[in-house]
Amino acid sequence: MCLAIPMQVKELKTIFGDLADPQIAVVDADGMEKEVRLDLADRIPDIGDYVIVHAGFAIHTLTEEEALTNLQLMREMAASLPPNGEEMP
Amino acid sequence: MKCAREFRDRAITDALLEELFMIVDRPLRIMEVCGTHTVSIFRHGLRSLVPKQLELISGPGCPVCVTPAGHVDAFVQAARKKDVLVATFGDLIRVPGSDGSLAEARSEGATVEVVYSPMDALTLARKYPDKIVFFPAVGFETTAPTIAATILEARRLGIENFCIFAGCKVMPPPLVALMSDPQLNVDGLLCPGHVSAIIGADAYRPLAEKYHLSCAVAGFEPADIAAGLVSLSRQVLEGRAKVENCYTRVVTAAGNSRARELMETVFVREDTLWRGLGLISGSGLGLRKEFEQFDAVNKLQLDLKPVPEPKGCKCGEILQGHLLPPDCPLYGRTCTPMQPIGPCMVSSEGTCAAYYRFSGHK
Numbered sequence: 001m002c003l004a005i006p007m008q009v010k011e012l013k014t015i016f017g018d019l020a021d022p023q024i025a026v027v028d029a030d031g032m033e034k035e036v037r038l039d040l041a042d043r044i045p046d047i048g049d050y051v052i053v054h055a056g057f058a059i060h061t062l063t064e065e066e067a068l069t070n071l072q073l074m075r076e077m078a079a080s081l082p083p084n085g086e087e088m089p
Numbered sequence: 090m091k092c093a094r095e096f097r098d099r100a101i102t103d104a105l106l107e108e109l110f111m112i113v114d115r116p117l118r119i120m121e122v123c124g125t126h127t128v129s130i131f132r133h134g135l136r137s138l139v140p141k142q143l144e145l146i147s148g149p150g151c152p153v154c155v156t157p158a159g160h161v162d163a164f165v166q167a168a169r170k171k172d173v174l175v176a177t178f179g180d181l182i183r184v185p186g187s188d189g190s191l192a193e194a195r196s197e198g199a200t201v202e203v204v205y206s207p208m209d210a211l212t213l214a215r216k217y218p219d220k221i222v223f224f225p226a227v228g229f230e231t232t233a234p235t236i237a238a239t240i241l242e243a244r245r246l247g248i249e250n251f252c253i254f255a256g257c258k259v260m261p262p263p264l265v266a267l268m269s270d271p272q273l274n275v276d277g278l279l280c281p282g283h284v285s286a287i288i289g290a291d292a293y294r295p296l297a298e299k300y301h302l303s304c305a306v307a308g309f310e311p312a313d314i315a316a317g318l319v320s321l322s323r324q325v326l327e328g329r330a331k332v333e334n335c336y337t338r339v340v341t342a343a344g345n346s347r348a349r350e351l352m353e354t355v356f357v358r359e360d361t362l363w364r365g366l367g368l369i370s371g372s373g374l375g376l377r378k379e380f381e382q383f384d385a386v387n388k389l390q391l392d393l394k395p396v397p398e399p400k401g402c403k404c405g406e407i408l409q410g411h412l413l414p415p416d417c418p419l420y421g422r423t424c425t426p427m428q429p430i431g432p433c434m435v436s437s438e439g440t441c442a443a444y445y446r447f448s449g450h451k
């Protein structure tokens with residue numbers, strides 16, 4: 001049930017008219033545009049940010065930097081490996 | 090996302106797996122709690138890529154699988170009522186109760202539509218004002234806020250022909266129940282990714298402290314899971330029982346308080362029945378009194394009866410990590426994804442279904 005791929009926000013829409021915050025984000029899902037609700041988003045995304053979507057709702061907003069930091073963390077977890085073929089000191 | 094691909098990159102996954110081979114030097118038992126983890130582990134063949142001494146067992150993290158047969162019966166009852174349109178997540182549709190499934194009710198003439206979001210169910214209610222749209226709400230902390238937001242929207246729009254069966258559950262209580270079971274003997278817990286996005290990594294701290302259980306929150310890509318296993322193995326072998334967050338791009342220590350507030354606005358904690366685990370106090374999410382107009386049990390006069398589990402089905406023991414699917418005498422014989430007997434074979438996140446699809450065991 002959990003779709004883990006972050007989707008990029010292309011456009012923000014307001015449905016109730018006068019409210020300051022947008023309630024819908026148009027995201028790019030594998031080349032297709034899809035509307036997701038922002039009712040639950042921990043932070044209202046900016047255009048270009050990414051959201052994690054569950055059952056039509058954005059549940060988390062993230063930036064490319066945040067994803068890169070995570071990647072770095074995982075690299076570090078594997079960093080105790082000696083480089084290919086070398087002996088551990 | 091440019092770097093999304095890198096989370097699937099073999100190079101980083103392989104390095105993490107190699108790391109596992111360097112550190113695991115005795116038998117370890119790790120439970121993955123989340124159905125999406127189970128499926129990802131099978132799909133990417135991770136069980137055969139990790140050290141033999143690392144045993145991976147599945148837990149109670151498939152929402153459809155832990156929905157008791159009596160609740161499924163109530164969904165089917167609702168479907169068979171005149172003027173009711175059932176809007177449901179696809180996973181539920183073929184789950185057998187004691188008197189058929191939603192799919193069978195549909196073939197007998199009931200109106201059952203698959204929706205992707207609870208908000209789509211609300212859209213159906215506006216489209217068909219002469220029907221009562223019924224949404225069987227099952228799911229954990231990731232799904233419950235989406236349903237809460239939908240209920241709030243229904244109230245805001247004054248929609249009266251919409252109701253739900255409030256069957257959502259919360260994750261920490263069954264984990265506590267499982268860990269209190271001395272037979273289970275789990276060394277580490279791979280904590281669910283998106284439930285944690287809502288409840289926060291800190292939510293597992295009491296569990297880690299009380300049961301001296303190593304916990305790691307992980308995402309769903311192979312590298313994410315490998316990182317979670319490295320964290321857990323290191324912790325266990327060094328005698329540490331902390332909560333490590335390996336999914337920082339989505340999960341924070343405190344989680345998503347906005348989603349939790351919506352959930353608390355609409356739902357109240359209550360005792361509820363889990364298939365295989367029994368009654369667990371404070372583990373269910375019932376509708377608050379202010380929202381009882383949306384409660385299908387009253388509105389549709391559903392009769393909730395305790396129902397025995399399908400005969401011979403071992404889902405209960407599988408959900409508790411005591412058995413593996415091939416240990417069930419029905420597995421692959423009378424119970425297959427085409428003709429499922431228990432929920433673990435129906436849901437795409439069910440352990441039996443994942444085993445059947447991806448392992449050699451047929």
Ligand code: SF4
Pocket residue numbers: 401402403404407414417418419420421424425429430431432433434435441
């Ligand atoms: S194989 Fe079928 S009957 Fe056996 S435990 Fe799994 S779902 Fe139940």
